[in-house]
Amino acid sequence: MKCRVGPMTRAEQAKRTKQAVLNTARQLFADRGFAGTSLQDIADAMGVQKANVYYYFKTKAAILHALLDERVSALEALLESFESEASSEVRRERMIAAYVDNAVTAYRTVAPVDFADPAVRAQPEVKERVDALMGRFAAAVLDRQPTVDQLAGLAFLQDLKPALRALDALPDDELRAALARLCHRLLA
Numbered sequence: 592m593k594c595r596v597g598p599m600t601r602a603e604q605a606k607r608t609k610q611a612v613l614n615t616a617r618q619l620f621a622d623r624g625f626a627g628t629s630l631q632d633i634a635d636a637m638g639v640q641k642a643n644v645y646y647y648f649k650t651k652a653a654i655l656h657a658l659l660d661e662r663v664s665a666l667e668a669l670l671e672s673f674e675s676e677a678s679s680e681v682r683r684e685r686m687i688a689a690y691v692d693n694a695v696t697a698y699r700t701v702a703p704v705d706f707a708d709p710a711v712r713a714q715p716e717v718k719e720r721v722d723a724l725m726g727r728f729a730a731a732v733l734d735r736q737p738t739v740d741q742l743a744g745l746a747f748l749q750d751l752k753p754a755l756r757a758l759d760a761l762p763d764d765e766l767r768a769a770l771a772r773l774c775h776r777l778l779a
Contacts, residue, residue, distance in 0.1 A: 609647045611637060613661070616654045625655060626710035652714055662697070663720050669693065670727050683732045683778075690728070690748075691770040695763055698755045705752065725749060732778055744777025 599607070615636050619628040630651055634641040648654045669689045676682035705711060712718050725745065733741050754773060758766050 605647075608643070612644055612647050613654065613657055616651075617658055620655070620658070620711075621705065624705070624710060625651070625708055655711065655714060656716055659717055659720060663724055666690075666693065666724055667727075670724070670731060674727070674731055686728065686732050687771055687774045687778075688767075691767050691774060694751045694755065694770065695767050698752070699763065705750065721749075741778055744779075747777055748774060 612633060616628070616633050619632055619636060623632070628651070630644050630648075631641050633654070634644045637644070648657070669686075673682050673686050673689065676685065712721070729737065729742075729745050733745065737745075751770065754770060755766070758769055761769065
């Protein structure tokens with residue numbers, strides 16, 4: 592295996608800069624909301640000119656779509672791994688555990704974008720992808736004819752951030768257990 596010690600190529604630098612834009616935007620969207628963040632805010636937080644951000648993303652919506660791709664792709668992979676599970680009870684258990692684990696990991700490691708934010712949901716592509724993802728999740732964990740209570744519980748589970756913030760002091764294993772119990776109650 593070769594280990595290159597020299598300077599980064601332009602492609603490597605471009606990839607790193609693009610990821611830095613996404614990381615900065617993710618943090619600002621989490622702190623200020625999508626509507627409260629501009630391309631200039633992102634550039635200022637990075638210490639670069641707005642043109643540098645614009646080079647990689649022409650609009651704030653393009654940044655949001657890239658962040659959506661990161662998050663939704665991970666959740667879609669989880670869904671695909673469990674959808675073929677024959678037993679609905681086993682599928683439900685595994686889906687809830689994976690969903691909770693994903694939510695806790697994202698909460699603890701990166702500032703997740705709030706896809707329930709009305710300004711974010713106003714973006715047609717975001718709404719379509721999130722709705723499709725939640726539809727697949729519902730089909731995997733709910734009965735064929737879900738009750739109104741189950742549908743309301745599923746709607747609540749689309750945004751676990753209030754629960755995560757309220758239980759922030761718990762160790763991760765206790766937080767996961769508490770959220771899993773909450774999911775089971777809401778989807779019962």
